Amino acid sequence: MQMPSGVHALVRRTHEERVMRALQENGAMSRGEIARVVGLSRTTLSEITGNLLQRGAIVVVDTDASRREGSGRPAERLALDPASAQFMGVDFGHRRVHVVVADASHEIMVSGSVRYEDTATWKTRTELALELVDRLSSEAGVHYGALQGIGIGVPGPYPAPEGAAWPRATAGTTVLRPAPEGVDVAFxxxxxxxxIVDNNTRLAALAEAISGADSVADLVYVRLSDGVGGGLVVGGQLVTGSSGLAGELGHVTVEPAGRPCRCGKRGCLETVASVPGILAACWEFGLRLENLDDLAAAVRRAHPVADRVLREAAGALGRVVGAATMMLNPAKVVIGGEITRLAPVLVEQVAATLAAEIFPTASAGPVVAAARLSDDDGAIGALAAVFHSSPLLARYPETAEVKGRSDAPDSATEGAAHVRP
Amino acid sequence: MQMPSGVHALVRRTHEERVMRALQENGAMSRGEIARVVGLSRTTLSEITGNLLQRGAIVVVDTDASRREGSGRPAERLALDPASAQFMGVDFGHRRVHVVVADASHEIMVSGSVRYEDTATWKTRTELALELVDRLSSEAGVHYGALQGIGIGVPGPYPAPEGAAWPRATAGTTVLRPAPEGVDVAFxxxxxxxxIVDNNTRLAALAEAISGADSVADLVYVRLSDGVGGGLVVGGQLVTGSSGLAGELGHVTVEPAGRPCRCGKRGCLETVASVPGILAACWEFGLRLENLDDLAAAVRRAHPVADRVLREAAGALGRVVGAATMMLNPAKVVIGGEITRLAPVLVEQVAATLAAEIFPTASAGPVVAAARLSDDDGAIGALAAVFHSSPLLARYPETAEVKGRSDAPDSATEGAAHVRP
Known part of the structure; x- marks a missing residue:
């Protein structure tokens, strides 16, 4: 049959676009991996990659000889031309900023961090971050002349200050959350x-979904710390919601007559499962703990109050992720935050409660696991957001040309480890 | 600057692909509408559409003169070449099947339905549906020679029979839910x-999200009938989940010690908010109602038991959609099912409860509304799924050529109204 023009053209372009998107999102891959990810036959895929290689849209970067097990013939790995673009991930924590820059094949070119006081203003933090970026460039002798996108993680604004749709910042920037005091505009x-600016917790959700060999397209992420934050990945995309407020699992009501929450409601999950919530509940039962270290010690000596309070907190969390599981059918539920390392009972109890909240067909349940990445790995999440952001790329030519980059002062840089997201 | 090849090519192709996808999903649009939907400037967009028109990938179908208000110059409307493809939507209900076929510009070419006994086997239903399709073709003198995809809605399999990942049917078919007895393979x-086969409720969610002028990208849909079904649209996409089980809002636990549910758990939302659940609760309080008509009569005479039971059911529903709202930040929550027309208090109470379950910044809350489309509009949802399914299109060339179509007997056809989804 003769394929009709409009739809035929769309099909062909869609194939090519999906292959390039897969390389954009995942970095270098063999043809077999691409075929699997994109869902095409090897034959169809070979035609497409042949065409893209010929046009120079993609390149062969290496073979997988060093990575593969067994004795088969090494497969070529394809990627977007590494030198064709750079991508930057920036993570502002309470006391330091971490920066990574990667090329189009996802190799990290430079990486480093710099500390500041937790009282530092956003102006100061931004200046320090920009200096760090320049310093990393000078030291490693790399240039960011084809920087395609910047992901910035910030501590989640809490609670949503205006509650309505977030403003887009300047033309050419895509802002999902309001950036503190113009950090987005500065970059x-x-x-x-x-x-792209988003809160660290949502970016961590994306990083957990795509990290490691067993990446998943559907994931529920919850982080227990001073508050309870969350992030959802659905169909491979970070969920932002209609006004940028998605992922607030910490403010689902778990006890209608419970403690007041700082959001203005009562009995939110955060009131029972945040670190302050857990410490407060221990006090109510006569176990006076000041901080996480005290709680870790109580867990080590198997204190029954600590155990009971942690199980109740995890039970409430399990009911909320149970509801999320019935709604979203994720492959994985990830619990983050330092407390999950100190108190393994949390993840155990979440898994047990979750199992009772979903259809009684065990095979349908998600994997429940503690976070793989630490709270310090936020820059990897910010980078992942840039690699995964199609609206970002789609909007890129709407921005002006890349300006000349001013050189910057040399100085010491901490921790320039090379990491693969 | 010179744009780098790999990324530059991706950006250009992404723009074109987004324009064609927007026309695929929305049908004919003016350049202004396309620019808004795709998020490009008018200048950038004009370049792209000029290029696509020149290549014949899209065509000018008409002007918006007849639709627009005011006296401005009529704008041309662009579309994928209408004759280049057809798309079919099929909805199997308990007692009838409804079929619509649309062209690539989304104009409905033919539409009709045929009844069967609710004891009819799936083999009979399928045969009747295929006969109907042929009859519609003969009567209207249209051919389906470039049929690009078929969406089929079926009553939701309940509960998930195996609970694990759904099998894909034959090569060339994309099956999100197991189709009853080979209806997918037959088509x-x-x-x-x-x-694409999916349950009617999820397809209805998609249809609600895109119907009318105020389409939304994030929507929570719940239908109250013999059971409680649900569907989620997130970022413009129907959520299927990691094993096809997403959207089961009816089986979120609302009363841990509540009535046993047919899914094997206790106190699911379905046990209190389905029609049988509501009738049973009325009986418990001494109000003996047999069916929906009785309930409607009780509502009309403002019976206090009916009012109380309906408000409690809606309260439970409001808490579940409240949790969904904190997680997903939808623009809209839609409640479907015949009962919502008979008892307006349901939607009112859901809205009131929901308001108490979300951040106390009213502006962030979703619109809560009764469904726009009736339970009979499932074929429109099935068609919407085909228009919105990029994996479907992406996989299309993996299937074999379109076979010759055998002619079919003439006979009477009910209701061939032309509808725009």
Whole structure:
């Protein structure tokens, strides 16, 4: 049959676009891996990659000889031309900023962090981050002349200050959350590249979904710390919601007549499962703990109050992720935050409660696991957001040209480890 | 600057692909509408559409003169070449099947339905549906020679029979839910086109999200009938989940020690908010109602038991959609099912409860509304799923050629109204 023009063209372009998108999102891959990810036959895929290689849209970067097990012939790995673009991930924590820059094949080119006081203003933090970026560039002798996008993680604004749709910042920046005091604008203007700002917790959810060999397209992430934050990945995409407020699992009501929450409601999950909530409940039962270290010690000596309070907190969390599981059918539920390392009972109890909240066909249940990445790995999440952001790329040519980059002072840089997201 | 090849090519192709996808999903649109939907400037968009028109990938179908208000110059409407493809939507209800076929610009070419006994086997239902399709073709003198995809809605399998990942049917068919007794295979073989099968409720969620002028990208849909079904649209996509089980809002636990549910758990939302659940609760309080008509009569005479039971059911539903709202931040919550028309208090109470379950910043709350489309509009949902299914299109060339279509007997056809989804 003769394929009709409109739809035929769409099909062909869709194939090519999906292959390039897969390389954009995952970095270098063999043809077999691409075929699996994109869902095409090897034959169809070979035609497409042949065409893309010929046009120079993609390149062969290496073979998988060093990675593969067994004795088969090594397979070529394909990628977007590594030198064709750079991508930056920035994570602002309470006391330090961490920066990574990767090329189009996902190899980390430079990486480092710099500390500041937790009283530092956003202006100061932004200046320190920009200096760090320049310093890393000078030291490693790399240039960011084709920087395609910048992901910035910030501590989640809490609670949503206006509650309505977030404003888009300047033309050319895509802002999912309002950036504190213009950090987004500073980066967008400095590099004339599109910027995505989101809270660290949501970016961590994306990083957990795609990290490691067993990446998943559907994931529920909850982080227990001073508050309870969350992030959802659905169909491979980070969920932002209609006004940027998605992922607030910490503010699902678990006890209608419970303690007041700082959000203005009562009995939110956060009131029972945050670290302060857990410490407060221990006090109510006569176990006076000041901080996480005290709680870790109580867990080590198997204190019954600590055990009971942690199980109740995890039970409430399990009911909320149970509801999320019935709604979203995730492959994986990930619990993050330092407390999950100190108190393994949390993840155990979440898994047990969750099992009772879903259809009694065990095979349908998600894997429940403690977070793989530490709270310090936020820059990897920010980078992942840039690699996965199709609106970002789609909007890119709407921005102006890349400006000339001013050189920056040399100085010491901490921890320039090379990491693969 | 010179744009780098790999990323530059991706950006350009992404723009074109997004424009064609927007036309695929929405049908004919003016350049202004396309620019808004795709998020490009008018200038950038004009370049892209000029290129696509020149290549014949899209065509000018008409002007918006007849639709627009005011006196401005009529704008041309662009579409994928209408004759280049057809798409079919099929909805199997308990007692009838409804079929619609649309062209690539989304105009409905033919539409009709045929009844069967609710004891009819799936083999009979399928045969009747295929006969109907042929009859519609003969009567209207249209051919389905470039049929690109078939969406089939079926009553939701309940509960998930195996609980694990759904099998994919034959090569060339994309099956999200296991189709009853080969209905998917029958359609795929008859037309040699890819088939999407999903339950009517999820398809209704998609149809609600995109119907009307105020389409939304994030929507929570719940239908109250013999059971409680649900469907989620997130970021413009129907959520299927890691094993096809997403959207089961009816089986979120609302009363841990509540009535046993047919799914094997206790106190699921379905036990209190389904029609049988509501009738049973009325009986418990001494109000003996047999069916929906009795309930409607009780509502009309403002019976206090009916009012109380309906408000309690809606309260439970409001808490579940409240949790969904904190997680997903939808723009809209839609409640479907005939009972919502008979008892307006349901939607009112859901809205009131929901307001108490979310951040106390009213502006962030979703619109809560009764469904726009009736339970009979499932074929429109099935068609919407085909228009919105990028994996479907992406996989299309993996299937074989379109076979010759055998002619079919003439006979009477009910209700061939032309509808725009």
């Amino acid at each position: 967008a203007e400095r590099f004339d590249a599109p910027v | 795929a073989e008859r037309f040699d086109a890819p088939v």
